[in-house]
Amino acid sequence: xxxxxxxxxxxxxxxxxxxxxxxxxxxxxxxxxxxxxxxxxxxxxxxxxxxxxxxxxxxxxxxxxxxxxxxxxxxxxxxxxxxxxxxxxxxxxxxxxxxxxxxxxxxxxxxxxxxxxxxxxxxxxxxxxxxxxxxxxxxxxxxxxxxxxxxxxxxxxxxxxxxxxxxxxxxxxxxxxxxxxxxxxxxxxxxxxxxxxxxxxxxxxxxxxxxxxxxxxxxxxxxxxxxxxxxxxxxxxxxxxxxxxxxxxxxxxxxxxxxxxxxxxxxxxxxxxxxxxxxxxxxxxxxxxxxxxxxxxxxxxxxxxxxxxxxxxxxxxxxxxxxxxxxxxxxxxxxxxxxxxxxxxxxxxxxxxxxxxxxxxxxxxxxxxxxxxxxxxxxxxxxxxxxxxxxxxxxxxxxxxxxxxxxxxxxxxxxxxxxxxxxxxxxxxxxxxxxxxxxxxxxxxxxxxxxxxxxxxxxxxxxxxxxxxxxxxxxxxxxxxxxxxxxxxxxxxxxxxxxxxxxxxxxxxxxxxxxx
Numbered sequence: 412x413x414x415x416x417x418x419x420x421x422x423x424x425x426x427x428x429x430x431x432x433x434x435x436x437x438x439x440x441x442x443x444x445x446x447x448x449x450x451x452x453x454x455x456x457x458x459x460x461x462x463x464x465x466x467x468x469x470x471x472x473x474x475x476x477x478x479x480x481x482x483x484x485x486x487x488x489x490x491x492x493x494x495x496x497x498x499x500x501x502x503x504x505x506x507x508x509x510x511x512x513x514x515x516x517x518x519x520x521x522x523x524x525x526x527x528x529x530x531x532x533x534x535x536x537x538x539x540x541x542x543x544x545x546x547x548x549x550x551x552x553x554x555x556x557x558x559x560x561x562x563x564x565x566x567x568x569x570x571x572x573x574x575x576x577x578x579x580x581x582x583x584x585x586x587x588x589x590x591x592x593x594x595x596x597x598x599x600x601x602x603x604x605x606x607x608x609x610x611x612x613x614x615x616x617x618x619x620x621x622x623x624x625x626x627x628x629x630x631x632x633x634x635x636x637x638x639x640x641x642x643x644x645x646x647x648x649x650x651x652x653x654x655x656x657x658x659x660x661x662x663x664x665x666x667x668x669x670x671x672x673x674x675x676x677x678x679x680x681x682x683x684x685x686x687x688x689x690x691x692x693x694x695x696x697x698x699x700x701x702x703x704x705x706x707x708x709x710x711x712x713x714x715x716x717x718x719x720x721x722x723x724x725x726x727x728x729x730x731x732x733x734x735x736x737x738x739x740x741x742x743x744x745x746x747x748x749x750x751x752x753x754x755x756x757x758x759x760x761x762x763x764x765x766x767x768x769x770x771x772x773x774x775x776x777x778x779x780x781x782x783x784x785x786x787x788x789x790x791x792x793x794x795x796x797x798x799x800x801x802x803x804x805x806x807x808x809x810x811x812x813x814x815x816x817x818x819x820x821x822x823x824x825x826x827x828x829x830x831x832x833x834x835x836x837x838x839x840x841x842x843x844x845x846x847x848x849x850x851x852x853x854x855x856x857x858x859x860x861x862x863x864x865x866x867x868x869x870x871x872x873x874x875x876x877x878x879x880x881x882x883x884x885x886x887x888x889x890x891x892x893x894x895x896x897x898x899x900x901x902x903x904x905x906x907x908x909x910x911x912x913x914x915x916x917x918x919x920x921x922x923x924x925x926x927x
Contacts, residue, residue: 460832875911
């Protein structure tokens with residue numbers, strides 16, 4: 412479809428939507444809307460897509476540029492100064508109840524959602540009927556759940572295949588095989604430089620160990636155990652996992668710099684420890700970050716073309732063009748039981764309306780959100796919201812598979828779409844149809860993920876979580892490095908429950924019982 416024709420159709424569809432869904436009269440006066448969004452780069456004030464949507468909806472957008480890596484902290488500073496955005500992104504779902512307690516968000520009547528967000532409402536009713544309940548507090552909806560359906564795929568388990576091949580080893584399937592591999596990575600000079608400068612794994616690689624016991628200890632993940640809510644980080648299995656981690660640290664297999672993490676800046680998905688050849692395995696990023704040339708084909712008018720390379724694979728190949736990786740599965744434990752690996756929350760964030768927004772503006776924002784959502788059945792509109800103007804920034808490869816070819820600056824710069832103003836699109840419940848997703852399923856990334864049964868927050872968690880998280884992480888590091896004995900784990904659990912952990916568990920149990 413040509414650019415001009417596409418734009419006319421968009422204007423026509425919006426006009427129809429407005430005529431059918433609202434009594435708002437067209438006026439020359441533009442409505443000002445302050446907007447917060449997920450951004451990997453600041454949005455230019457005169458960005459083409461900002462202008463595009465301003466004209467379409469007869470509004471003036473004031474997009475707040477907030478560094479996504481410090482989004483919550485920087486947003487809170489502006490909130491404390493009395494600034495409340497009209498369209499309010501809650502980056503971390505656990506913060507929703509805190510903002511409601513502070514009277515920063517307006518309740519969104521369900522009838523307005525049905526009227527002004529028909530696509531989103533229909534999609535959620537079909538595939539995610541519980542999502543509106545997640546954003547509900549005291550019987551009122553304050554947050555529109557952004558469901559990231561791509562998160563049906565768990566974190567990838569990635570090994571340095573060059574090292575495996577040099578050492579004559581296979582991808583491990585159980586804890587004994589895994590120890591053989593990581594000890595060889597640390598002590599077998601896998602890079603052949605004659606120096607003792609490699610390790611088996613670092614902080615992200617430990618996800619594989621925690622997952623073998625069904626644990627996600629550094630996140631607030633809850634599971635069901637014996638019919639009741641269980642908080643994984645204080646379960647007895649965590650003590651067994653910490654015993655392994657301590658042994659690996661003592662034996663020089665766990666990177667001594669694991670505490671600082673594997674990403675040293677830049678794109679969040681990159682494990683610099685892995686791509687720079689310091690460790691031989693990692694569990695970081697998403698599966699599509701590790702796509703290599705030729706992993707699968709896409710099709711352009713029936714002609715096969717190689718898949719686009721993932722962001723982390725691109726960085727790795729820039730350092731070592733001969734680099735190869737191998738993907739593993741979660742480990743089986745000593746009893747032969749298959750473990751899991753942390754999956755990203757399906758609930759990725761909330762979108763809400765600022766507390767002081769008048770009703771007319773709320774209606775408009777809901778219309779805009781519905782139009783920009785994954786739930787919009789108009790795939791041209793969907794692609795424009797994600798990638799910009801057709802023919803300039805992208806073109807279709809296979810429309811039925813929602814697959815495009817990026818063009819121009821979009822092709823090489825991950826942050827360009829944010830600079831260009833594609834900050835209005837949001838995920839809201841469309842299941843993935845691409846050949847990339849098909850490849851992810853074929854590789855088993857949709858298997859053995861660990862997901863929390865409780866992805867939001869409650870008042871008790873807001874009161875205690877900061878101190879509990881610090882206490883938990885300090886204890887794990889102390890046990891792993893040996894500054895505290897393994898037996899200290901029992902003392903830690905008792906203190907954890909005494910200092911608010913029990914109250915949090917009881918609150919989550921009550922919520923779960925009421926909503927399941």
